[in-house]
Amino acid sequence: MNSYINEIDFFKGNKPEDLAAQYGTPLYVYNESVLRQQMRKVEGLIKKYPYTANYSIKSNSNLSILKIALEEGLNADAMSVNEMRILLLAGFPAERIFFVPNNVSSEELTFAHDNNIMTSLDSIDQLRRFGKLFPGSRCAVRINPGVGAGHHEKVVTAGKKTKFAIAEEDIDEVFEVAKEYNLTIAGINQHVGSLYMVPDPFLAAIKNFLRIARRFPDLEFVDFGGGFGTPYHKLSDEAPFDIDKLSAEMEPILDEFVKDYGKAPLFKSEPGRYCVAESSLILGRVHATKSNYGHKYAGTDIGMNVLARPTLYDSWHDIEIIRDNEVVTSDKGTEVVTVTGNICESGDLLAKDRELPVIKTDDLVAVLDAGAYGYSMSSSYNLRPKCAEVMITGDGNAKLIRRRETFEDLISLFC
Numbered sequence: 001m002n003s004y005i006n007e008i009d010f011f012k013g014n015k016p017e018d019l020a021a022q023y024g025t026p027l028y029v030y031n032e033s034v035l036r037q038q039m040r041k042v043e044g045l046i047k048k049y050p051y052t053a054n055y056s057i058k059s060n061s062n063l064s065i066l067k068i069a070l071e072e073g074l075n076a077d078a079m080s081v082n083e084m085r086i087l088l089l090a091g092f093p094a095e096r097i098f099f100v101p102n103n104v105s106s107e108e109l110t111f112a113h114d115n116n117i118m119t120s121l122d123s124i125d126q127l128r129r130f131g132k133l134f135p136g137s138r139c140a141v142r143i144n145p146g147v148g149a150g151h152h153e154k155v156v157t158a159g160k161k162t163k164f165a166i167a168e169e170d171i172d173e174v175f176e177v178a179k180e181y182n183l184t185i186a187g188i189n190q191h192v193g194s195l196y197m198v199p200d201p202f203l204a205a206i207k208n209f210l211r212i213a214r215r216f217p218d219l220e221f222v223d224f225g226g227g228f229g230t231p232y233h234k235l236s237d238e239a240p241f242d243i244d245k246l247s248a249e250m251e252p253i254l255d256e257f258v259k260d261y262g263k264a265p266l267f268k269s270e271p272g273r274y275c276v277a278e279s280s281l282i283l284g285r286v287h288a289t290k291s292n293y294g295h296k297y298a299g300t301d302i303g304m305n306v307l308a309r310p311t312l313y314d315s316w317h318d319i320e321i322i323r324d325n326e327v328v329t330s331d332k333g334t335e336v337v338t339v340t341g342n343i344c345e346s347g348d349l350l351a352k353d354r355e356l357p358v359i360k361t362d363d364l365v366a367v368l369d370a371g372a373y374g375y376s377m378s379s380s381y382n383l384r385p386k387c388a389e390v391m392i393t394g395d396g397n398a399k400l401i402r403r404r405e406t407f408e409d410l411i412s413l414f415c
């Protein structure tokens with residue numbers, strides 16, 4: 001693909017320079033149509049049995065996006081009290097929220113319990129804490145199915161080397177603690193890891209998970225987690241994650257389980273990235289270009305404070321160059337360049353030695369697929385304010401959905 005921006009008409013007639021002038025750069029720009037389309041795809045994952053997709057809001061918790069998820073009929077999962085609070089604020093009823101925390105305090109568990117939000121406990125210790133606080137109640141447990149997957153070791157959340165979930169060998173203890181505190185284990189959940197591009201790791205994990213599920217009597221729900229991938233190399237024609245193939249290949253596995261188990265519990269998934277990643281790009285400005293000892297650099301205002309993923313995981317994000325509101329394509333000539341931010345860290349790199357159309361000072365750059373774990377992991381390092389977010393709505397209007405932080409915001413917490 002030559003240009004994702006042109007291919008899908010990302011800006012829907014809005015001029016990138018106008019957006020930059022009105023809202024400043026760096027700027028997260030979202031495309032509502034892409035967002036809704038992705039959300040609809042995850043909703044169709046399981047058709048034959050009761051199913052809900054829980055949007056995993058850690059990937060992007062902008063209130064406007066949560067309202068769209070609600071409108072699209074998604075449920076949601078939360079990792080913290082504030083994630084539960086913002087979901088309630090967005091209008092999600094408690095029964096459509098699933099609290100899937102890790103190492104939380106009694107206060108956090110109490111918030112969920114008092115708001116009738118189903119909680120999953122991810123260690124025997126936390127299950128015991130929950131049992132002591134709320135004997136006789138219902139909860140879920142997060143099981144580590146022993147199979148992990150993901151784009152980087154930092155995002156693999158199952159298997160033998162992870163802090164998450166309860167190991168299969170400890171399941172007897174789950175039953176003992178549940179009995180001691182008269183807890184009903186209403187559901188079990190897993191999350192194997194984040195970003196796989198083929199269904200196989202997920203299929204292997206659900207097979208194994210359903211084998212484990214048979215040990216739990218009368219489950220109301222079984223949650224398979226998220227992790228469905230995004231084609232971050234779309235400009236090199238990387239194929240998207242084939243959710244229809246996953247759906248088809250899951251069906252016989254579910255059939256077999258339902259037959260053996262004697263009933264179909266509610267199946268759930270927890271996708272984050274798949275819903276939001278492709279719906280957003282970051283618009284930034286090139287403030288300087290230079291050559292250092294033979295290496296060409298393009299210095300932008302998109303630092304690791306704006307997008308942490310390349311620095312944290314060496315993640316790849318495709319980049320497009322915009323000059324005079326037009327995408328500059330590679331047929332006009334390319335060069336190998338390192339695209340950096342404006343943060344005082346050598347690791348503040350968006351792309352290292354990347355072949356790109358020749359970049360000039362004052363160009364705009366668009367960093368693609370930034371909607372997941374982009375803004376939600378951004379920071380105000382170097383006292384740079386967090387950026388604004390704008391949504392290009394279905395009818396082509398540009399709507400501010402979060403204003404830029406100000407210096408006053410930044411200093412408002414000092415005593």
Ligand code: LLP
Pocket residue numbers: 056058059077100155157190191193194195225226227228270271272273274309313372373
């Ligand atoms: N459920 C649980 C319990 C999770 O821990 C996660 C992600 C998800 C669902 C959603 O996973 P997704 O569908 O988005 O892959 N910051 C990293 C990703 C960390 C994922 C953490 N857990 C990144 O930027 O790649």
